[in-house]
Amino acid sequence: GENVEQHPSTLSVQEGDSAVIKCTYSDSASNYFPWYKQELGKGPQLIIDIRSNVGEKKDQRIAVTLNKTAKHFSLHITETQPEDSAVYFCAASKGGYQKVTFGIGTKLQVIP
């Protein structure tokens, strides 16, 4: 089955700096890669996703890049703010009614 590895497990950055979280996947058939943000005491919430026919996608301060050849994808957050502090999960799936496999999460702390 699919295996998703995520690192780092914790990340501290100064407010205004950039943060990068990286994930690798094992199944070359995976074609959908979402990123979720989980705030303390809440359920994960989708923040951005990318499909295998796209190399990069941006949404304001958040961007995701995908390298299909190397089977890795990354989340980039620019101009970090304290409200970006949360746990971030990457995931991979083959789309359709296939299950989604999650990484173990990255706890991001933005220091004011």
Add this chain to the structure above:
Amino acid sequence: NAGVTQTPKFQVLKTGQSMTLQCAQDMNHNSMYWYRQDPGMGLRLIYYSASEGTTDKGEVPNGYNVSRLNKREFSLRLESAAPSQTSVYFCASSPNSDTQYFGPGTRLTVL
């Protein structure tokens, strides 16, 4: 539009007791899921239901059963709770199994 709701929010059980975690969604989604979240292990799929009337095992199904009561509701049952089932449980739904919408979670402690 409440999205995905879960009850209860917190629960404490003794070993051997049974309970059912309830989940409902009002987004008319076909697929529903149950995950458990444990420190250092991310989200692991327990069971899922691709559509009303079907259920399938996920990564960690042992000790659990599920019922897809109708399109809106998907319940998770622990027949004989064990301390290893202490966890935070999340229900999710999806229109097509790609983007998933999560509920707020149930924090379960088994003593």
